[in-house]
Structures are given as structure tokens and as C-alpha cells.
Amino acid sequence: MRDLNFQVERAEAEPFAVSPQLIFKLRVTDSAGDKAEPVHAIALKCQIRIEPGKRRYAPEEQERLLDLFGPSDRWGQTLRPMLWTHASVVSPPFTGQTVLDLPVPCTYDFNLAGTKYFYALENGEIPLCLLFSGTIFYAADNGLQVMQIPWDKEANFRLPVAVWRKMMDLYYPNSAWLCLHKDVFDKLYLYKSRSSLPTWEAAIENLLANSESQVR
Secondary structure, X not given: OOOEEEEEEXXXXXXXXXXOEXXXXXXXXXXXXXXXXXXXXXXXXXXXXXXXXXXXXXXXXXXXXXXXXXOHHHHHXXXXXXXXXXXXXXXXXXXXXXXXXXXXXXXXXXXXXXXXXXXXXXXXXXXXXEEEEEEEEEEEOOEEEEEEXXXXXXEEEXXXXXXXXXXXXXXXXXXXXXXXXXXXXXXXXXXHHHOOOOOHHHHHHHHHHHHHHHHO
């Protein structure tokens, strides 16, 4: 039997991926210590959960989080943990302990709650909980053994907001993107063409200016 524990030491942006990706430096430690036997491999799966109730929010952040959690006077009921993403990795052989690079895919899609949450934060840290599962392959007196990682194995980590922002600035410098229904895009496309506007930014800025003047 093997009893493994998990701890995230830090996270950093992967600069050369096809799409935005964080690398979590994950330390895996065999609780047997000096008496640990070799582990051939771990097929590790990880569910990563955001725990928004474990930090404070500035007034500007509260306003940007209105879409996710509603007014702040209701946050006692609405600030619940939410699933962010899944990640997986296969470890090389090790004895005692090792540090794995756990790749965590990210997206800039503002239709997703995780992106809305991360973007709303100015600074500080993002409280995360990593829940582990998977399979351990190890040697025993009677040959190769296989066991499942218990469901109670987890690790807490506070991801710096600056790390997430640095990653998105690397892949989408000074920009953001939205996904629109085709019928809405067609209307915007037609408005841009009829108004002889050179860019999408100009079209949206013109619409916003007209909207603000009507509100006033």
C-alpha cells in the first residue's frame, strides 16, 4: 500500500503553449518517509475548485462580481465553491517524493464563470482546492501492484491574481474576446459596415456612446 500526500508549491504561466496554460508545481510525498518503496508511476487526475468565500473583495471587485453572485448582501448564500477545471498528469518513477508539473488549461471565454471571476479580481489571491484521484503503480513482493488514490486526498492553494493576469497578458496582450450568437454578430457586422467604421472597437464604442447619451 502507498499513502501519498499532495502539496502545490507555486504556479507559473507556460509561455510556449498553444493556448493559455498554468503550470502547478505539485509536490508528491510518500508518507512512509525514509522507508518508502519505489513508485513506478501515478496516473493522476485533479479536479480544481474555486472557493470564493475564502477571501475579501474590494468595492470595485464586488461590482464586477454582480453577474456571478448577485448583490453583496446576498453573498452569504451565493458565495459557494464552484468547479473551475480538470487536469491530469502521469508521473515518472520516484522514491519518497517528487515534484510534478501539473498543466492546467485556461480560457479567456467570458461566457464561463471561472473567467468572469478571475477577471473581476484586481489583486490578492484566488482560493483553490485541488481534489485528487487516479491510480498508483508500485512494486511489491508479489510483483506490480495497482491501487486507487483515496477520494479524501486534496490540497489547498492560493493562486496569485498577478500570475493569472500575467498569463492572459502573454497570450492576449491588451485585449479580450467575446463569443456572440451569429444573429447578433450579423447585426453588429451590418452596423459596422453601414457606419463605415474601420474596426470592431470603433463600432462598439460608437454604440456605447449612443447608449450613454440616451440614458443621460
